[in-house]
Amino acid sequence: MTAPVLQHQPEVDVDGGTPAWLVCDGCRRMIYGRRFARGGHVCPECGWHARLTAAQRVDLLLDEGSAEIVATPVTAADPLDFVDTRPYADRLRAARASTGMPEAVLVARGTIEGCPVVTAVMDFRFLGGSLGAAVGEAITGACEIALRERTPLLLVTASGGARMQEGALSLMQMAKTAQAIGQLDEAGILTVSLITDPTFGGVAASFATLTDVIIAEPGARLGFAGARVIEQTIRETLPPGFQTAEFLLEHGVVDLISPRPALRPTLARLLGVATRRPTSTPAATMPAAAPGRDVVREPGLLVQRHPWEAVRLARRLGRPSALDYIGALVEDWTELHGDRAAADCPAMVAGLGRLDGTPVVVIGTQKGHTAAELSARAYGMPSPGGYRKAARVMRLAAKLGLPVITLIDTAGAHPGIEAEENGQAVAIAQNLRLMAGLPVPVVAVVTGEGGSGGALALAVADRVLMCANAIYSVISPEGCAAILWKDPAAGPDAAAALRVDARALLTAGIVDGVIPEPDGGADVDPLGAADALRAALTSTLAELIPLDPPTLVSGRRARFRRFGTPTTPTPTTPITAPPATAPSVPAARPPMGGHRSTADLDEARRSS
Known part of the structure; x- marks a missing residue:
């Protein structure tokens, strides 16, 4: 199952920005470009959510003027000197040139409807949002900022999985980010994931699903293995909607599905409650009603x-x-x-x-x-x-x-x-x-x-x-x-x-x-x-x-x-040793339950 791709028509607005008309690959209808952009890149006809860049996400979620981009480390080295059809170093250079980003994640401080938040936003355009050393370091760094400033953390995920070109070093990022989330748990700091399409592999099996609250966009896919790999492995046809947000909500994996226009108010409610900001007189300071x-x-x-x-x-x-x-x-x-x-x-x-x-x-x-x-x-x-x-x-x-x-x-x-x-x-x-x-x-x-x-x-x-x-x-x-x-x-x-x-x-x-x-x-x-x-x-x-x-x-x-505790101490009978000269005689054992016959015992068992 592949994600739909929005087809851009050649006609462009006079300002040279958003295309005047688009074709949604979800419903195949023509969409007016400016209407599409105003709606957060959501098809107004079928509700299909197009992918956003990390910068677009920050603009969408954070209050205007509140975003402060945090510099993150860039992994320039190629730890394995990896080459497939082209050298890994060349792939990195090409990804940086095409996206304008140093790596596949953007970290920022800001506010959502006035509530402070630290956010780390992944960008699928950069090598499929794959989890490499630099991404793991950026996510961990965002966790450490949230911990140091005692500010809720919002993770926006979009990834195909671990970055194979970095080998086992990429695998270690799963443990590294998971323990960083664990430190926020120990400190009592709220963590929230926003799952966007797609989120798979090492990201899904680490920080994306370890947060306190998991929110998903409609139709977003989340899973450890991709649908194609699963079908090829088990030789079975997967159920409709497999691994989508709607499927995962029914199966208890995500907390809620939020359309893009509702994301900011949803996140603001969570952040406001979790950071215990009172909106009126707290109950603790209110006079108790008359007994x-x-x-x-x-x-x-x-x-x-x-x-x-x-x-x-x-x-x-x-x-x-x-x-x-x-x-x-x-x-x-x-x-x-x-x-x-x-x-x-x-x-x-x-x-x-x-x-x-x-x-x-x-x-x-x-x-x-x-x-x-x-x-x-x-x-x-x-x-x-x-x-x-x-x-x-x-x-x-x-x-x-x-x-x-x-x-x-x-x-x-x-x-x-x-x-x-x-x-x-x-x-x-x-x-x-x-x-x-x-x-x-x-x-x-x-x-x-x-x-x-x-x-x-x-x-x-x-x-x-x-x-x-x-x-x-x-x-x-x-x-x-x-x-x-x-x-x-x-x-x-x-x-x-x-x-x-x-x-x-x-x-x-x-x-x-x-x-x-x-x-x-x-x-x-x-x-x-x-x-x-x-x-x-x-x-x-x-x-x-x-x-x-x-x-x-x-x-x-x-x-x-105290339930069932005796109200007065139960007297105890002192245990005394038998006389030295008395023969040892086994004590007579009373019938079980106080009943005198097997028939009585059987009747008692039937009654109970």
């Missing part, structure tokens, strides 16, 4: 009703979903996709934004309101990829020092063959461990159903809240009834026995507070429900944000350590 109004902490203040009624209220399709709450509460929202391994779970949403001016990470399970939405979102039951996506974004929150908010409404983790094959239990377990040690504030809110370990995987938090009509349980009432009552219709009895409602859970200390809902439920007044959630979150974050990481982590671990 008992934002979060109810006394069970006696809650309405007492049968738990089965709470189950029915929690499951109403009209209740606000995670995306509904995010749309009402979170500004500058940028959703991130994919687990960077194989999948993008639609039942799990995650991203960055601002809550009343405070930068936050929000993660939630997403159901929907219609049959089509429920089906598309897997009924809000995350796959292993969903939990791994959540974990990836939580690690990003820890790196950037951003509070984490989780919104939970799920019957549980997705059951099925594929989920088990992909390690559902492992993904949940790893989230439990990860959340227990996150060095940032974590607030979990059960907004609807909190089902089993699938919900707990997002609820190991400093504060666990739930909405007044939500439920939280080890198993669904129907599932419990089917197992223990042998009758799914006994769900109401199971709900009462499990005590799944907010009042019972607050009494037991499982949740720390309950968020009031509008009369009739959150689905009757979604905006009122969102306002109540906002008040609860801002007041809770105001308590947590001032705490240092060790205090947060120790407090969170202590919270979960």
